Amino acid sequence: MLFSQLGYYSLIFALIFSVILIPTVHRDLKIVNNVINPKILTVVFLQLFLVLLSFICLVISFINSDFSNETVYNHSHTTKPLFYKISGTWGNHEGSLLLCLLILILFIFIFLLTSKKEPKKYRIFTLLFQQIIIIGFFLFLLITSNPFNYLFPIPTEGLGLNPILQDPALAIHPPILYLGYIGSSIIFSSSLAAITQNYVNNKWAKNLKNWVIVSWFFLTIGIMLGSIWAYYELGWGGFWFWDPVENISLMPWLCLTALIHSIIVLEKRSLLASWTLILSITSFTLSMCGTFLVRSGILNSVHTFANDPKRGIFILIFLFVLILIALFIFFVLYKPNKEQQKNFLFSKETSILLNNCFMMYFLSVVLVGTVYPIFLEVIADEKISVGPPFYTKLLIPFLIPFLILMTIGPNTKWIKDNFNFINVRLILLFIISILLSYLILREIGLSGLFSTVLIGSALYLFFITVMDFFVKNQINLSQKISHFGFSLLVLSIILNGIFSSEIITNIKVGEKYDFKRGSIYFEKINNFEKQNYISIVGTFRIYDDNGKEIYLKPELRIFNQPIMITSEADIKTSFYSDKFLVMNLVKGNDFYNIRYQTKPFMIWIWLSTIILASGGLVNFFYKKIK
Amino acid sequence: MRKKKISVSVIIFVVFCFFVLFKALNKSNTYVPDIISGKKLLSFNAKKLLNNEQVNSDVLFNENKIYLLNIWASWCVPCRDEHNILMQLSDNPSIEIIGLNYRDNLINAKKFINELGNPYSEILIDKDGTISIALGAYGIPVTYIIDKNQIILKQFVGVLNDQSLKEIKSLLK
Numbered sequence: 001m002l003f004s005q006l007g008y009y010s011l012i013f014a015l016i017f018s019v020i021l022i023p024t025v026h027r028d029l030k031i032v033n034n035v036i037n038p039k040i041l042t043v044v045f046l047q048l049f050l051v052l053l054s055f056i057c058l059v060i061s062f063i064n065s066d067f068s069n070e071t072v073y074n075h076s077h078t079t080k081p082l083f084y085k086i087s088g089t090w091g092n093h094e095g096s097l098l099l100c101l102l103i104l105i106l107f108i109f110i111f112l113l114t115s116k117k118e119p120k121k122y123r124i125f126t127l128l129f130q131q132i133i134i135i136g137f138f139l140f141l142l143i144t145s146n147p148f149n150y151l152f153p154i155p156t157e158g159l160g161l162n163p164i165l166q167d168p169a170l171a172i173h174p175p176i177l178y179l180g181y182i183g184s185s186i187i188f189s190s191s192l193a194a195i196t197q198n199y200v201n202n203k204w205a206k207n208l209k210n211w212v213i214v215s216w217f218f219l220t221i222g223i224m225l226g227s228i229w230a231y232y233e234l235g236w237g238g239f240w241f242w243d244p245v246e247n248i249s250l251m252p253w254l255c256l257t258a259l260i261h262s263i264i265v266l267e268k269r270s271l272l273a274s275w276t277l278i279l280s281i282t283s284f285t286l287s288m289c290g291t292f293l294v295r296s297g298i299l300n301s302v303h304t305f306a307n308d309p310k311r312g313i314f315i316l317i318f319l320f321v322l323i324l325i326a327l328f329i330f331f332v333l334y335k336p337n338k339e340q341q342k343n344f345l346f347s348k349e350t351s352i353l354l355n356n357c358f359m360m361y362f363l364s365v366v367l368v369g370t371v372y373p374i375f376l377e378v379i380a381d382e383k384i385s386v387g388p389p390f391y392t393k394l395l396i397p398f399l400i401p402f403l404i405l406m407t408i409g410p411n412t413k414w415i416k417d418n419f420n421f422i423n424v425r426l427i428l429l430f431i432i433s434i435l436l437s438y439l440i441l442r443e444i445g446l447s448g449l450f451s452t453v454l455i456g457s458a459l460y461l462f463f464i465t466v467m468d469f470f471v472k473n474q475i476n477l478s479q480k481i482s483h484f485g486f487s488l489l490v491l492s493i494i495l496n497g498i499f500s501s502e503i504i505t506n507i508k509v510g511e512k513y514d515f516k517r518g519s520i521y522f523e524k525i526n527n528f529e530k531q532n533y534i535s536i537v538g539t540f541r542i543y544d545d546n547g548k549e550i551y552l553k554p555e556l557r558i559f560n561q562p563i564m565i566t567s568e569a570d571i572k573t574s575f576y577s578d579k580f581l582v583m584n585l586v587k588g589n590d591f592y593n594i595r596y597q598t599k600p601f602m603i604w605i606w607l608s609t610i611i612l613a614s615g616g617l618v619n620f621f622y623k624k625i626k
Numbered sequence: 627m628r629k630k631k632i633s634v635s636v637i638i639f640v641v642f643c644f645f646v647l648f649k650a651l652n653k654s655n656t657y658v659p660d661i662i663s664g665k666k667l668l669s670f671n672a673k674k675l676l677n678n679e680q681v682n683s684d685v686l687f688n689e690n691k692i693y694l695l696n697i698w699a700s701w702c703v704p705c706r707d708e709h710n711i712l713m714q715l716s717d718n719p720s721i722e723i724i725g726l727n728y729r730d731n732l733i734n735a736k737k738f739i740n741e742l743g744n745p746y747s748e749i750l751i752d753k754d755g756t757i758s759i760a761l762g763a764y765g766i767p768v769t770y771i772i773d774k775n776q777i778i779l780k781q782f783v784g785v786l787n788d789q790s791l792k793e794i795k796s797l798l799k
Contacts, residue, residue: 155701156701157701292647296651298647298650298651312651313648313651316644316647316648316651320640320644323640324637324640327633327636327637327640331629331632331633331636374646374647374650375646375650377650378646378649378650379646558755558759560729560755563728563729563755563758563759563763563766565759
């Protein structure tokens with residue numbers, strides 16, 4: 001209770017600091033020098049400290065299971081392990097918003113510390129725009145979703161955290177994802193500030209690029225963790241389901257990926273300035289849209305938090321106020337640089353522009369698939385849902401030219417290129433890739449020009465990116481790593497899609513089920529009493545056609561608070577493929593429904609995503625080494 | 627001029643999006659899968675809270691009446707809220723209210739009844755929660771309306787309110 005009070009009041013004081021900041025900043029703007037008044041930094045630091053304090057108070061309330069706090073009561077339980085008590089802090093609407101707020105202030109503080117060489121007014125305006133967002137979050141938190149609401153009489157027991165959220169990957173998924181989402185707020189504020197100060201130039205691009213890469217890095221890792229969780233915990237036997245909430249995290253990612261590329265053009269060639277600004281503003285808008293769609297409960301999915309229409313209206317208005325401010329600044333205050341640089345058709349600039357076109361296409365497909373059902377329901381009162389076929393039909397054909405362009409693009413020169421680097425070796429390599437892909441497909445009895453070319457171009461990109469590592473001057477190491485990771489990712493996803501197999505059957509203890517490539521034997525079933533659930537573990541022996549046998553032990557967990565049955569798949573991961581087995585109760589008899597899947601190259605999907613993301617990190621370390 | 631046209635059309639588009647999303651907010655999308663309705667009630671054995679006597683559900687739900695099966699617990703705060711509704715319903719002779727006490731301390735459960743009144747004609751104990759899970763409850767309170775053939779007519783997840791009271795009354799006609 002003490003901690004709730006402390007947390008609540010430190011939030012209010014932190015909001016007051018936001019208000020104090022405005023006159024201080026106003027005074028400081030009039031002074032002509034290049035150093036920000038140290039008072040401003042102190043105020044931001046104090047604000048950061050207070051919000052951190054408030055967040056720690058919430059964590060402590062969760063650890064102590066202080067059920068006088070409504071948030072704790074709704075989302076925690078005394079029998080929950082300590083680790084999940086702590087992760088429960090951000091596993092709910094109120095706590096996660098508090099975490100977002102903390103990250104917002106942390107980032108602007110870091111921005112102020114690391115941007116000392118940049119113009120003073122630009123930094124101050126970035127701070128101002130960021131504070132508008134921060135104040136919006138404060139009001140949202142305090143008015144509609146106070147994490148420190150008091151309950152009386154104090155309940156003796158809490159309602160518990162949704163059991164499917166009790167998973168290590170998911171415990172760290174939200175904070176990392178928020179780092180990515182909120183990172184884009186700095187991009188947004190500093191773009192607006194740069195417009196007002198007429199500072200949209202290559203120097204600005206060079207500094208902002210770091211922020212773009214940071215948020216892109218966290219977003220990539222965050223999406224991957226969510227995907228790992230879906231694969232292991234939801235037991236649907238896949239890693240991406242085109243669930244609206246997944247799409248919502250993918251949209252800013254696509255936008256940031258496009259931004260990373262276009263901001264390099266701005267940095268190196270002072271081109272595409274307006275386009276870069278549009279992308280910067282869109283990235284954050286898409287992140288905020290994501291927050292709106294998830295938190296307002298418009299979309300129903302695994303991620304839906306307990307919703308309250310008041311919250312939805314608040315975020316909606318806040319979101320559109322931000323969009324209108326951004327539009328106003330962009331259309332009214334922005335004065336594009338009229339100086340035209342010479343630009344040739346065959347150049348790196350063009351290839352990056354092409355990359356951006358593809359990214360925008362992918363983005364619009366995902367956007368339409370996600371938002372169209374909402375619009376349709378409002379306008380035509382018709383309920384539809386958009387499923388994976390829509391995305392695969394629209395996305396995959398465009399993947400082929402995208403992959404092929406990606407092999408050419410990075411090797412072109414700035415300004416003008418005559419494609420001298422295209423030689424017999426590269427063409428030969430392309431033919432080999434196509435042949436190889438034909439052979440692979442024939443091996444499993446599939447054929448078809450389309451899949452042959454698709455796998456062929458994925459293989460080709462893979463070979464090219466590997467070859468790039470052996471070029472003498474390593475100027476673009478981070479790009480090479482990321483592109484290599486991406487090619488590996490595409491290749492693993494495609495092969496995984498083609499080679500996966502699945503068996504679904506109902507089986508009793510002691511029974512054996514034979515299938516084409518082996519057999520499954522259901523040996524026994526054991527019950528265990530755990531801290532907050534009862535665990536039922538089945539033991540299955542599986543022989544494959546090579547005579548190898550493996551044991552898989554899928555589990556059913558019957559949670560006590562709230563009562564809920566979750567099934568934990570058992571997955572044996574190896575270098576080449578995953579064996580995945582999940583079981584479910586069949587009501588009313590002693591049969592269990594099992595699903596056995598072999599999923600090749602699963603681990604490569606995670607590994608290649610890590611490689612893809614680490615390319616961004618290398619960017620920071622490599623500079624230091626040099 | 628061109629810039630003006632673009633900016634005006636962008637703003638019109640943004641405003642349009644705002645209104646669509648605003649409308650969408652008011653559309654209800656709470657959706658409870660109704661797979662349970664229309665099915666026969668699962669047969670189960672349970673002890674009674676007040677006299678510890680074993681009873682079978684087939685015997686209990688046997689009369690020519692509409693039954694309301696309410697899963698509750700003394701520690702469940704929302705259950706306190708809906709207790710009033712149950713008390714109101716208990717005056718109605720055409721419905722019989724059965725309580726299923728979920729994972730509770732029996733002393734607390736009895737206290738709860740003594741304090742707030744007893745709307746139930748019978749209270750059964752589900753000490754380890756298995757009956758509730760088998761019935762398809764994934765959180766409490768949950769209420770089922772069951773007809774004389776033991777067919778589940780309707781399931782209410784969460785607290786009963788005036789709206790659900792109306793629905794129940796319409797089922798009694």
